[in-house]
Every structure is written in structure tokens, then in C-alpha cells.
Amino acid sequence: VIMRIVFALLTLVFISSCSTAQTGYSTSDKKAIKLFEEGQQAPNKIDPATNRPDYRSGIELMDKAIAKDPKFWEAHMLAGEFSEIIGDYATAIGHYEAALGINPNHSPTGSTYFYLANLQQAMGDYDNAIKNIDIYVRNRNANPDLVRQAYTIRESCTFALESIRNPQKFNPINIGPGINTKDPEYFPTITVDGKMLLFTRRIDDDRSPYKQQEDFYVSLLEKNIWGKAVPMPININSVMNEGAPTISADGRSLIFVACADDITDNQNYGEGRTGKGSCDMFYTHRNGSRWLDPVNLPGSVNTGLWESQPSLSADGKTLYFIRRVSKRGEPVDSDIFVTRLLDNGQWSTAERLPRNINTYMEEESVLIHPDGKTLYFASRGHVGMGGSDIYMSKLNADGTWSNPENLGYPINSKYDENSLLVSADGEIAFFASDREGGYGDLDIYYFEMPEEFRPTKTLYFDGIVFDATDKKPIPGKFQLIDLKTGKEVIFSEADKITGEFLVSLPLNQEYALNVTYPGYNFFSKNFNMTAKDGLESIHMDVPMIPITSEGPTLLANVFFDLGKSTLRPESNIELNKLYEFMVKNPTLKIEIGGHTDTRGDDKANLTLSNDRAKAVYDYVVAKGIDPKRMTFKGYGETKTIVSDAEIAKLASEEAKEAAHQSNRRTEYKIIK
Known part of the structure; x- marks a missing residue:
């Protein structure tokens, strides 16, 4: 990782240390010193070409000072620093190496080795960066904060070398x-x-x-x-x-x-x-x-x-x-x-x-x-x-x-x-x-x-909410529930103009969908977001049935234990929706209807369907709905959605089981 230097602060500190007295310079050449001191002040002026501090003029003056005395390591340091600030890392590295070559111990803390390694890492010269970091961290006077960064640089360079030896497939x-x-x-x-x-x-x-x-x-x-x-x-x-x-x-x-x-x-x-x-x-x-x-x-x-x-x-x-x-x-x-x-x-x-x-x-x-x-x-x-x-x-x-x-x-x-x-x-x-x-x-x-x-593969679920009678779009509010956890995954609203919705859902989870809109029966459905070859999405149109309609409304997310009338916990979400629907429409009266498929004993099916309808009735009444506004009835296998003859014609056992499942249902209908 490139550990960026706080350039302005570093420059000020270095200039200050170099300006304490001319006797502190490594050169006795007065012309070189004069050029150096002029270069120090260059960043205080604005470069009209860039509208930024004039580091380039400073570099030119440092180069002239170095020409007067090639062993003037302070000029190399400041030229390197100015070059680093303007992004010329290669030139900066050359000056830092020159300064260390002239006087390896010019800094008591050895910080030049750190800054050199930092730039070598930036240029991808990881081996030399590691070498100079190792020199730096052995210095007893090294800055503790920079030492912390130094170890990160070393670890990063080691990682980089290993990564280059084992590259990822990458073809942008x-x-x-x-x-x-x-x-x-x-x-x-x-x-x-x-x-x-x-x-x-x-x-x-x-x-x-x-x-x-x-x-x-x-x-x-x-x-x-x-x-x-x-x-x-x-x-x-x-x-x-x-x-x-x-x-x-x-x-x-x-x-x-x-x-x-x-x-x-x-x-x-x-x-x-x-x-x-x-x-x-x-x-x-x-x-x-x-x-x-x-x-x-x-x-x-x-x-x-x-x-x-x-x-x-x-x-x-x-x-x-x-x-x-x-x-x-x-x-x-x-x-x-x-x-x-x-x-x-x-x-x-x-x-x-x-x-x-x-x-x-x-x-x-x-x-x-x-x-x-x-x-x-x-x-x-x-x-x-x-x-x-x-x-x-x-x-x-x-x-x-x-x-x-x-x-x-x-x-x-x-x-x-x-x-x-x-x-x-x-x-x-x-x-x-x-x-x-x-x-x-x-x-x-x-x-x-x-x-x-890669993340967890996520597919999308889309559809259109519309009036079941005239097909006009409806901005219905829809809720998606993770049936395993009972937690709400999505709560949103279909487009106000088009009725369209689109959401993303993680794979291999079963979801309950509830859609509501004033003046309509609520819509419910459940589905499993399972990955199949080539599958990218699940599309589901949502026909909303007006309250004035006489047809039944499916409670798709009401679940019972096998062969029993005991409500499973994941049913509570839908039953609470039914309760809220009754509260928002205080004049409505409804009948809860229970249905089974044709498999099994007719009488037992009738009893089971009635008990299941009663379980739903009891839940909603217990929530506070007046029992006079509700009734229940079991229909057994008398009102199947898919007949046995139609089921027999289906091609696969999976399709046949799905048809039987659609016959096993709980509904409500509005009664006058």
C-alpha cells in the first residue's frame, strides 16, 4: 500500500531544519547555497501554468545547486521531495538514492530510507522497497508512527511479490x-x-x-x-x-x-x-x-x-x-x-x-x-x-x-x-x-x-400490480418476508404510474409476498428463489381484486402441520395482514373457507378443512375482530381448482403435486 506522505508538513519541517544556519549545509559552495535557498522559497509562489505552488521552479533551482556541487545532499533531498509532490516518483527516487549515497546517515531517524521505500513500492520495485524498509526499522531513533507504516509497507511488498507469482485470471x-x-x-x-x-x-x-x-x-x-x-x-x-x-x-x-x-x-x-x-x-x-x-x-x-x-x-x-x-x-x-x-x-x-x-x-x-x-x-x-x-x-x-x-x-x-x-x-x-x-x-x-x-448469487423478482377487472396499473405496497426467519426482506411500493416493481433477492430462500392497496383485497403468494440453469429472474403479475368483487381471495401464506389444523408460526405474518385488512375495512364481513385435495377420506378431508378454517377464524377473532363479522366453513374436496382428470394429464410428478397443492388452500371471501 502506498503510504502517502503529508507533503506540506514534511516540506516545512525539512526546510526549517535546513534553514537554521548556513554552517549546517554539507557544501561550502556559496552559489550552490544561494540557489538552494532560492529554491526553498519557490513553493511560496504560484505557478501560472498550474495555479499551484511553483514546485517546478524549485526543482530547477535544486538541479542548478546540485550542478555546482554534486555532493550537496540537502539539495538532492529537497529536489526529491518537490518531485514527489508533483508526482514524478522516478526522479524523486533518484534524488533520495543520491542523498543516501553521499551520506547514508544524514538523517538521525533514517527517515529517508522510509520515504524511498514508500516510493519504490509505488513504482512496483518491491524488492528494493523491502531492503530499505529493513534498514529503516533497525534504526533505534526511527519514528514509531512511521515504523508502524513501515511494517505495513513490508508486508504489502511481500504480498505483492507473491500475488505477481500467482496472478488472478483478468481480461478486462x-x-x-x-x-x-x-x-x-x-x-x-x-x-x-x-x-x-x-x-x-x-x-x-x-x-x-x-x-x-x-x-x-x-x-x-x-x-x-x-x-x-x-x-x-x-x-x-x-x-x-x-x-x-x-x-x-x-x-x-x-x-x-x-x-x-x-x-x-x-x-x-x-x-x-x-x-x-x-x-x-x-x-x-x-x-x-x-x-x-x-x-x-x-x-x-x-x-x-x-x-x-x-x-x-x-x-x-x-x-x-x-x-x-x-x-x-x-x-x-x-x-x-x-x-x-x-x-x-x-x-x-x-x-x-x-x-x-x-x-x-x-x-x-x-x-x-x-x-x-x-x-x-x-x-x-x-x-x-x-x-x-x-x-x-x-x-x-x-x-x-x-x-x-x-x-x-x-x-x-x-x-x-x-x-x-x-x-x-x-x-x-x-x-x-x-x-x-x-x-x-x-x-x-x-x-x-x-x-x-464472488458474492452470494442474487436474482431479481419483478412484476406489475394491476386491477384484476380493468387491468389498470396500481401502485400497490408490497412486502416480501423470509419464511424461514419471519423477517421482512423488502417493503416497497410499485411505480405510481406503471404499477411495475423490481427487487433483488438472494438465492435458495423461500419468500412470502403480500400486496395491499386501499379498496382491494390483499394479494398473497409464496415462492422459492432457487437457482436453475439460465434462470435470472422470477416474474409475477399481481392482479388485485376489488373489495366489491364476490370471488374468493387466496391466503397463500397460511401454513398447517401435515394432516393437522395447527397453524405454523410463519402463518402469523399473513394472518396479521388479514386482521389489519379487517380493521381498515370495518364494515366488511368475511367467510374463511378451508379446502383439501381429493386424496384421502372424504369425511376426514371435510373435517380437516373445517378445523383449519376455524383455526384462522380463532386467530383473527383473538386479535380483536368482532366474531359477528366473520364465519368459517370447511369445503373438503368439493371445490377443487384443478380436477383429478386435469391432474392426470399433467406430464410430471412435480406438476401433479403442485396441482394437488393448489387444491389444498385457505381462502376468504366477502359476504353481504
């Missing part, structure tokens, strides 16, 4: 001209069905105070080709910067980052937007094809600090993001935080993830996978290849996070890696890179994710 493919252009494209986010990709593009714009700005673009997947990306509407894209988007599983909610205009009043986040300082997160929602105007994320998440790079969980209830923080006695860095959506629609006070995730260095580009328990992020503080590497951590059953795993070489390299996006099925990952062969600057690429770093 450019996502194509529908998305990538000559401009930088980065921070992709994708819907759970993999059909819509939203990303950030930095474009030239004379309207912006910076003459450049970031906007969002959207591309749709058609016949396995990403179509030409189009900009988001103008109420989302402004003349200011919008970046780091995270889109909900269904593509209808968007959280993104906008930063204050620090050129004017530091309050301009885009037209109509207000913020709390620095960079804030904003929220918008789509009804049909129309995106609402963004608002500052409700709750206490945004502060005067820098909040950015959000990642929304598939259920829309948990948000991970990056916040720049100041830790006691250490430089400002960035950590991963998490916030949760409260019942009142506000986001909770954010909590920092634990120390095995966050380090004393920078964490960034966090991603929570749709499985809800696999976290990917970039970090400079964990053992890695150098720069910022990408890591994976899993949420344990006890709520703790596993120690992060480095994704290995060449997914990670000596350069900075971040902005990872992993598909719902876990097989494909996306990232941004300016590697050769692209369309210009940063492009978005994808690659096959190695097996050991």
Missing part, C-alpha cells in the same frame, strides 16, 4: 462506444436486472465556474449491447458537479453527491438545492419516466464534512458512504460509514464501520452488493499492491465484518484501483480505467469476477 473488456467517449467516464452503478447503467461523465462546460463539470448519463442494454448513453434530465444534471451515483435495485431511486461551489459563496449545489457544507448526498425518485427534483438526503447524515461515494443496499434501507474525518493526532483521511432508513423516512445518524475495515489511511469507493452481506471497497491502509487496492469483506451471522481480502493481482496493481461495481449474479465486475486501447481518458471496463471473490 471495454464496455464500448455507447458509454465510453474521449471524456472521462467513471463511477458506474447498475440496476439489479443489469439492463440500465448510470455513470458519471466529466465534460467541458463554459457555464461552470470550473469550465468543466460532472453529469450523469444513462445507457440501456439491448441485445447484449449498451446503447448510446443519454444525459439525465436537467433537474438532475446542473451546471455544478453531480457524481458518485448509487441507484436502487429497481432503478427508481437515486442517491448522488453534489459539492458546494467554493469559488463563489460555497452554498451553490445546483439550482434549487441546499447543502450543509462541502459535499453532500442528495436523493431523488422516479415516477414512471419522470425524476423528481433532488433534495438533500433527509436526516442527519450530511454534515459540514465531505460526504460522498454512497452505495445503497438492495432493500433501500441501508446506505454506506465515505466521509472525510480527522482523527486525533493523525492527518485528515476518509472512512466508510453506514446509515439506516428510519420508519419516519429520515436517515439515522451515521456510524463508522469497525477498525478491521477502516484504517488510519484512506478508504473509498464502497459498494454493498445486492446480497446485502458482501462489501467491496478501496483502501490505502490494508496490505496490498500499492496505491489504493480493492478489497472484499463479508457480513458474518453475528453482525460483524470479516477481515478484508485483497482481490489480488492484476485486478489490483501498483496504481490506484477503485470504483468497482459487481453484477447481481456476482459473475461480472465493472470498473473505470485509463489503460491503453480505450476511447480516451477514463473508460468503463468489465471483467469476469474470480470465483473466490
Whole structure:
């Protein structure tokens, strides 16, 4: 991992130590000293070409001083430091090595060996980095804080060498001209069905105070080709910067980052937007094809600090993001935080993830996978290849996070890696890179994710809620329950215009679905999200029956022990829904009907169906519903949905059993 130096502080300390007296210099050449002292002051001036401190002039003056006296090691040190600040690591390494060659003990603490090793790691020269770290840590006067970092550098270099000897399969493919252009494209986010990709593009714009700005673009997947990306509407894209988007599983909610205009009043986040300082997160929602105007994320998440790079969980209830923080006695860095959506629609006070995730260095580009328990992020503080590497951590059953795993070489390299996006099925990952062969600057690429770093495969469940009589869409509220645990997995609402819904669900679990809307009987169903070859989704249309209809409504999630009338615990969720339905419709009267299949004794079936209907009746009455509003009746096998003749024609035993199962049911119907 590259341990970044606090350049400004280091420069000031070094300049101060060198300026105490001319007699402290290693050279007696007055011209060399004069050039050196002029170079010291160069960063106090602004380079008109870059609008930044003029380190380049400082380097030129140091080079002239060295030309006067090649053994002037202080000039080598400052030239190296200035070169490091402007990102010219190769030149910086040359100067540091020259200084050590002239006087290996010029620093009592041996810190030059540390800084040299730090840069050698950054350049991928791991063997020499280890050699110089070993020299540094043997120095009894070494800075304890740097020693801590030194051991991490050594461990990282050892890891890097081993990773290069055992590389991961990695063949990144450019996502194509529908998305990538000559401009930088980065921070992709994708819907759970993999059909819509939203990303950030930095474009030239004379309207912006910076003459450049970031906007969002959207591309749709058609016949396995990403179509030409189009900009988001103008109420989302402004003349200011919008970046780091995270889109909900269904593509209808968007959280993104906008930063204050620090050129004017530091309050301009885009037209109509207000913020709390620095960079804030904003929220918008789509009804049909129309995106609402963004608002500052409700709750206490945004502060005067820098909040950015959000990642929304598939259920829309948990948000991970990056916040720049100041830790006691250490430089400002960035950590991963998490916030949760409260019942009142506000986001909770954010909590920092634990120390095995966050380090004393920078964490960034966090991603929570749709499985809800696999976290990917970039970090400079964990053992890695150098720069910022990408890591994976899993949420344990006890709520703790596993120690992060480095994704290995060449997914990670000596350069900075971040902005990872992993598909719902876990097989494909996306990232941004300016590697050769692209369309210009940063492009978005994808690659096959190695097996050991894949999350739990997650499929999607979609459908349309509509009126069963006239087929008009309904924005029904739907709830998905894990039948094994009884816990709510998803609570959401179908689109107000189209009635469509789409959610992601982990595999190999059985779910109960309940859909409600005023004026309608509630809809219930259960299904098993089981992986089958080629299966990507389960589609289920939801016909809502008006209360005025006379037909029965299936209670699909009422379960009994085999051959008994004892309600199983997982039935409580649906029975509570029935109770709530009766409370919200106080004038209704209903009959609970029990049914069996045709197998078994007719009389026994009639008795069993009646007892089961009574069990449902008793539960709801015990909750407080007036018994005069309810009745129950067992029908036995007299009202099958699928006849025995129809069952006999079915091709497989599995299909036949499913037909018998549909005949074994509990229903309610509204009675006058």
C-alpha cells in the first residue's frame, strides 16, 4: 500500500531544519547555497501554468545547486521531495538514492530510507522497497508512527511479490462506444436486472465556474449491447458537479453527491438545492419516466464534512458512504460509514464501520452488493499492491465484518484501483480505467469476477400490480418476508404510474409476498428463489381484486402441520395482514373457507378443512375482530381448482403435486 506522505508538513519541517544556519549545509559552495535557498522559497509562489505552488521552479533551482556541487545532499533531498509532490516518483527516487549515497546517515531517524521505500513500492520495485524498509526499522531513533507504516509497507511488498507469482485470471473488456467517449467516464452503478447503467461523465462546460463539470448519463442494454448513453434530465444534471451515483435495485431511486461551489459563496449545489457544507448526498425518485427534483438526503447524515461515494443496499434501507474525518493526532483521511432508513423516512445518524475495515489511511469507493452481506471497497491502509487496492469483506451471522481480502493481482496493481461495481449474479465486475486501447481518458471496463471473490448469487423478482377487472396499473405496497426467519426482506411500493416493481433477492430462500392497496383485497403468494440453469429472474403479475368483487381471495401464506389444523408460526405474518385488512375495512364481513385435495377420506378431508378454517377464524377473532363479522366453513374436496382428470394429464410428478397443492388452500371471501 502506498503510504502517502503529508507533503506540506514534511516540506516545512525539512526546510526549517535546513534553514537554521548556513554552517549546517554539507557544501561550502556559496552559489550552490544561494540557489538552494532560492529554491526553498519557490513553493511560496504560484505557478501560472498550474495555479499551484511553483514546485517546478524549485526543482530547477535544486538541479542548478546540485550542478555546482554534486555532493550537496540537502539539495538532492529537497529536489526529491518537490518531485514527489508533483508526482514524478522516478526522479524523486533518484534524488533520495543520491542523498543516501553521499551520506547514508544524514538523517538521525533514517527517515529517508522510509520515504524511498514508500516510493519504490509505488513504482512496483518491491524488492528494493523491502531492503530499505529493513534498514529503516533497525534504526533505534526511527519514528514509531512511521515504523508502524513501515511494517505495513513490508508486508504489502511481500504480498505483492507473491500475488505477481500467482496472478488472478483478468481480461478486462471495454464496455464500448455507447458509454465510453474521449471524456472521462467513471463511477458506474447498475440496476439489479443489469439492463440500465448510470455513470458519471466529466465534460467541458463554459457555464461552470470550473469550465468543466460532472453529469450523469444513462445507457440501456439491448441485445447484449449498451446503447448510446443519454444525459439525465436537467433537474438532475446542473451546471455544478453531480457524481458518485448509487441507484436502487429497481432503478427508481437515486442517491448522488453534489459539492458546494467554493469559488463563489460555497452554498451553490445546483439550482434549487441546499447543502450543509462541502459535499453532500442528495436523493431523488422516479415516477414512471419522470425524476423528481433532488433534495438533500433527509436526516442527519450530511454534515459540514465531505460526504460522498454512497452505495445503497438492495432493500433501500441501508446506505454506506465515505466521509472525510480527522482523527486525533493523525492527518485528515476518509472512512466508510453506514446509515439506516428510519420508519419516519429520515436517515439515522451515521456510524463508522469497525477498525478491521477502516484504517488510519484512506478508504473509498464502497459498494454493498445486492446480497446485502458482501462489501467491496478501496483502501490505502490494508496490505496490498500499492496505491489504493480493492478489497472484499463479508457480513458474518453475528453482525460483524470479516477481515478484508485483497482481490489480488492484476485486478489490483501498483496504481490506484477503485470504483468497482459487481453484477447481481456476482459473475461480472465493472470498473473505470485509463489503460491503453480505450476511447480516451477514463473508460468503463468489465471483467469476469474470480470465483473466490464472488458474492452470494442474487436474482431479481419483478412484476406489475394491476386491477384484476380493468387491468389498470396500481401502485400497490408490497412486502416480501423470509419464511424461514419471519423477517421482512423488502417493503416497497410499485411505480405510481406503471404499477411495475423490481427487487433483488438472494438465492435458495423461500419468500412470502403480500400486496395491499386501499379498496382491494390483499394479494398473497409464496415462492422459492432457487437457482436453475439460465434462470435470472422470477416474474409475477399481481392482479388485485376489488373489495366489491364476490370471488374468493387466496391466503397463500397460511401454513398447517401435515394432516393437522395447527397453524405454523410463519402463518402469523399473513394472518396479521388479514386482521389489519379487517380493521381498515370495518364494515366488511368475511367467510374463511378451508379446502383439501381429493386424496384421502372424504369425511376426514371435510373435517380437516373445517378445523383449519376455524383455526384462522380463532386467530383473527383473538386479535380483536368482532366474531359477528366473520364465519368459517370447511369445503373438503368439493371445490377443487384443478380436477383429478386435469391432474392426470399433467406430464410430471412435480406438476401433479403442485396441482394437488393448489387444491389444498385457505381462502376468504366477502359476504353481504
